[in-house]
Amino acid sequence: MTSPLLRRLLGFPNRCSHWVLYRWRRSLQLRVATTTALVSAIVVLVIGVVLLGQISGGLLDAKRKAALAEANNGLRVATAELSVVTDTGSDGMRNSLTQLVTTLSAKGSNAGLFDVAIIPRESGQEPVVSGGIEPGDVPPRLDKLVKQSRQGYEYSSIPQAGGGSVHGLVIGEPLDSPVGKFGLYYFFPLQSEERTLALVQRTVLVAGLVLVLLVAVIADIVTRQVVRPVREAATTAVRLSAGFLEERMPVRGADDLARLARSFNEMAESMQQQITQLEELSRVQRRFTSDVSHELRTPLTTVRMAADVLYGARDEFPPGVDRSAELLHTELDRFESLLADLLEISRHDAQAAELEAERLDLRRVVSRVIEGAEPLVERTSSTLKVTLPEEPVVAEVDSRRVERVLRNLVGNAVEHGEGKPIEVVLAGDDEAVAITVRDHGVGLRPEEVGLVFNRFWRADPSRARRTGGTGLGLAISLEDAHLHNGWLDVWGEPGKGALFRLTVPVRAGGVIVESPLALRPPDASPEVERPAASWPPLDPDWDGEPTPDLDPETGAPYNNHESSGISVGTRLERDTLEDGR
Amino acid sequence: MTVRVLVVDDDSALAEMLGIVLRGEGFETSFVYDGSTALDAFRRIKPDVVLLDLMLPGMNGIDVCRALRAESGVPIVMLTAKSDTVDVVLGLESGADDYVIKPFKPKELVARVRAQLRRNEDVPPESISVGDLVIDVSGHSVTRDGQPVPLTPLEFDLLLALARKPRQVFTREVLLEQVWGYRHAADTRLVNVHVQRLRSKIERDPENPRIVLTVRGVGYKAGPA
Numbered sequence A: 001m002t003s004p005l006l007r008r009l010l011g012f013p014n015r016c017s018h019w020v021l022y023r024w025r026r027s028l029q030l031r032v033a034t035t036t037a038l039v040s041a042i043v044v045l046v047i048g049v050v051l052l053g054q055i056s057g058g059l060l061d062a063k064r065k066a067a068l069a070e071a072n073n074g075l076r077v078a079t080a081e082l083s084v085v086t087d088t089g090s091d092g093m094r095n096s097l098t099q100l101v102t103t104l105s106a107k108g109s110n111a112g113l114f115d116v117a118i119i120p121r122e123s124g125q126e127p128v129v130s131g132g133i134e135p136g137d138v139p140p141r142l143d144k145l146v147k148q149s150r151q152g153y154e155y156s157s158i159p160q161a162g163g164g165s166v167h168g169l170v171i172g173e174p175l176d177s178p179v180g181k182f183g184l185y186y187f188f189p190l191q192s193e194e195r196t197l198a199l200v201q202r203t204v205l206v207a208g209l210v211l212v213l214l215v216a217v218i219a220d221i222v223t224r225q226v227v228r229p230v231r232e233a234a235t236t237a238v239r240l241s242a243g244f245l246e247e248r249m250p251v252r253g254a255d256d257l258a259r260l261a262r263s264f265n266e267m268a269e270s271m272q273q274q275i276t277q278l279e280e281l282s283r284v285q286r287r288f289t290s291d292v293s294h295e296l297r298t299p300l301t302t303v304r305m306a307a308d309v310l311y312g313a314r315d316e317f318p319p320g321v322d323r324s325a326e327l328l329h330t331e332l333d334r335f336e337s338l339l340a341d342l343l344e345i346s347r348h349d350a351q352a353a354e355l356e357a358e359r360l361d362l363r364r365v366v367s368r369v370i371e372g373a374e375p376l377v378e379r380t381s382s383t384l385k386v387t388l389p390e391e392p393v394v395a396e397v398d399s400r401r402v403e404r405v406l407r408n409l410v411g412n413a414v415e416h417g418e419g420k421p422i423e424v425v426l427a428g429d430d431e432a433v434a435i436t437v438r439d440h441g442v443g444l445r446p447e448e449v450g451l452v453f454n455r456f457w458r459a460d461p462s463r464a465r466r467t468g469g470t471g472l473g474l475a476i477s478l479e480d481a482h483l484h485n486g487w488l489d490v491w492g493e494p495g496k497g498a499l500f501r502l503t504v505p506v507r508a509g510g511v512i513v514e515s516p517l518a519l520r521p522p523d524a525s526p527e528v529e530r531p532a533a534s535w536p537p538l539d540p541d542w543d544g545e546p547t548p549d550l551d552p553e554t555g556a557p558y559n560n561h562e563s564s565g566i567s568v569g570t571r572l573e574r575d576t577l578e579d580g581r
Numbered sequence B: 001m002t003v004r005v006l007v008v009d010d011d012s013a014l015a016e017m018l019g020i021v022l023r024g025e026g027f028e029t030s031f032v033y034d035g036s037t038a039l040d041a042f043r044r045i046k047p048d049v050v051l052l053d054l055m056l057p058g059m060n061g062i063d064v065c066r067a068l069r070a071e072s073g074v075p076i077v078m079l080t081a082k083s084d085t086v087d088v089v090l091g092l093e094s095g096a097d098d099y100v101i102k103p104f105k106p107k108e109l110v111a112r113v114r115a116q117l118r119r120n121e122d123v124p125p126e127s128i129s130v131g132d133l134v135i136d137v138s139g140h141s142v143t144r145d146g147q148p149v150p151l152t153p154l155e156f157d158l159l160l161a162l163a164r165k166p167r168q169v170f171t172r173e174v175l176l177e178q179v180w181g182y183r184h185a186a187d188t189r190l191v192n193v194h195v196q197r198l199r200s201k202i203e204r205d206p207e208n209p210r211i212v213l214t215v216r217g218v219g220y221k222a223g224p225a
Helices: A004-026 A028-083 A090-106 A140-147 A191-241 A256-312 A321-349 A362-378 A399-416 A473-483 B012-024 B035-045 B061-071 B085-093 B106-118 B153-164 B172-180 B189-202
Strands: A115-120 A152-159 A165-177 A180-189 A358-361 A384-387 A394-397 A422-428 A432-439 A487-493 A497-505 A568-571 B004-008 B028-032 B049-053 B076-080 B098-101 B127-130 B133-136 B141-144 B147-149 B212-215 B219-222
Touching: A004 A028, A028 A090, A028 A152, A028 A165, A028 A180, A028 A191, A090 A115, A090 A180, A140 A152, A140 A165, A140 A180, A152 A180, A165 A191, A191 A256, A256 A321, A256 B012, A256 B106, A321 A473, A358 A362, A362 A384, A362 A394, A362 A399, A362 A422, A362 A432, A394 A399, A394 A497, A399 A422, A399 A432, A399 A473, A399 A497, A473 A487, A473 A497, B004 B012, B004 B035, B012 B028, B012 B106, B028 B035, B035 B061, B049 B061, B049 B106, B061 B076, B061 B085, B076 B085, B076 B106, B085 B098, B085 B189, B098 B106, B127 B153, B133 B153, B153 B172, B153 B189, B153 B219, B172 B189, B172 B219, B189 B212, B189 B219
Parallel strands: A384 A422, B004 B028, B004 B049, B049 B076, B076 B098
Antiparallel strands: A115 A180, A152 A165, A165 A180, A358 A394, A422 A432, A432 A497, A487 A497, A487 A568, B127 B133, B133 B141, B141 B147, B212 B219
16 A cells, blocks of 8 residues: 555656656757766876875875884984993883883974883883873784884874874884893874875865866856757757748857858758749649639630520531531530539649538438439439438538539449449448448459549440549549548449448548448458458558558559459548549 | 610620620620729619629729629629639629629529529518518618618528528528529528628627527528517
8 A cells, every 4th residue: 555645755766767867868968068077077086096195105104204213213212221221120120211211202303292112022021101002002013023123113003191092103113221122112193194184185075076066067068059059950940840931040150050050041041942932833833723714714605605505506507517516515514524623623732622611411412412313313224222311410511522522423323333223321420421322333343443533544444424424523522532531432343333432520620530331331242351461561641440451553552351352442542643643 | 674784704705605695585785894994884884784704904803893882782793713712702792692603504694694683573562570670572671770771682682581481490502592593503602601791781790690590500590580
């Protein structure tokens, strides 16, 4: 059981380390400053250790030399003193030794204060000491050395008169005299040297820390000078890519960074020029389309009216001429719808097409299209079976475009349906609305499925056309579907007919995840799974349900559900038309 | 009495062709080839219908339309080569009653001209009230508290169609058929723009209409009296 507070406390170091790691990865400045500080800290540490070693070595060396000189001097004095001692009795001896110790220890010298001890090397005599020294304070190794009549020194701790002990230098010398053999010991406390050393240590430490800090700050400042323009460049680039083409970097001085800024600005300048040029080009293109439209339409109107007048009066013409008037009349219809379709597709190409979405009941749209298509259907033996839900199917759509798509799909079904029944189904859910148009005609071969939305593509060029389509109908329908953020898919099998499905989101600009209607009709041949390894990588733009496949020739995604190639479903993305085919 | 049609179009071939077709239907036609003389010609000829091309030299069609509307409620039918919404809506907002997109069929044009003329036919005396407005059907006038509210004949017909059957919802298609007289020319932008214009004249607060109400996803209806 962990309380939230505890969890937060436990999580804190984790969050901290995350933050530091994030900053570390993000900030060049921080990295450079930290690295510089670390490296200089190591250098300062090494220098400090060497320096302190040198200084303490030098200090102790000088002390030792002075101490040895003092001890030798004392030994001479002691030897001289003891050679004149006459009273060799216990008390007399003791007095003489005590006096000698007092004399020796009271001298003082450039080796500083010290204590002296005279310890007999033979039994029978009492040791004599000055200050707070005990005979047992003599380091055993030194004692042994002196007992072998040799001189020596050793660093050891020295007890003080007031209690406690300090580091010190103990020098031992053999003192041979007529009155006996002694060891003369000098105890030099190293207090002042330690103080000096401590001071030096503190100074070196503080100086080192200050130096490291200064180096870090300097590195930070220097890096900032370099990094700031780079950051400015990054910010400017972001603003540029966000469309603020006027954005430039400030140029200061004439150094490398100023050169960076200048080159950056030159790049931005040329980019701006290019973009403006392209925008201009696109504007000109749109303008051109609009102008062509106007310029073509006015004479076409005159021709159209003239043709109608001629057509109206064709009964009065001689044979041949009257047929000409008829042909002129009907072909003008085709010419007009072709022109209208061309203008519509160029509006899509120029991205000048606008979605005029309004909420409406799609059942009415479907009914209107069906009503309009009835004369066409009556000319064939086929029938239209329409399935509409009981309740309204409301969506935000551009009724003109949806109607046009449906007119195209129904017209297409009539043309290729071979007089067999045509089924139109409308369905909707919370997210999307779908309409399917199914015919039972010749159907589509697998290789045709990827082509139906291509401009001016015809399933069978030799077949007679009944509806007089322009060849652009499905291409425009696809664009209209895309304008709605919707899908236009097709399924087809030879002999089983074709099914087109339009799916649009309920709300304008919404995203479809799944269509309310299935693309594959119940009588479709069963799907055969292809081995997963042979599937090309996913298209990032793909948002539909089935995994897409890519048409090897066109690069257009479609669902090739079956390797035998009998049953094929397809959905074409925008690319298909922008391939320029 | 012959119906006079004023054709304002800079394309002489089209104007001549329009003349042939309209005369064939029994109209009397006059022609103006640029925008700047259109207003003078209008005052001189006093036509029953104006056919106005949107792209004109001198003064463009939109400005001509505004100028005509400023001094007359004469039915104006725009001839436009642009089917883009912006152009169509701009034309309608400047005061045109209807528009035909080039290329059009002669029959279509004649039907539209006749539909505009039908407005001026005689009707029996009748008075309908909607909201705080009183509609004098035969007198073709609308008053609020005794003060006349100026409406063009088309706006008058639109209001009348809605007011005759209060609370009934009219789809845009039905309104197109009843007010404009078309069965299949389904461009509902006509209705939208004219409803906006009507509201700006009859509603006290056009942003918050009380007389002509929108029924979302269906169409319009007249508000409760």
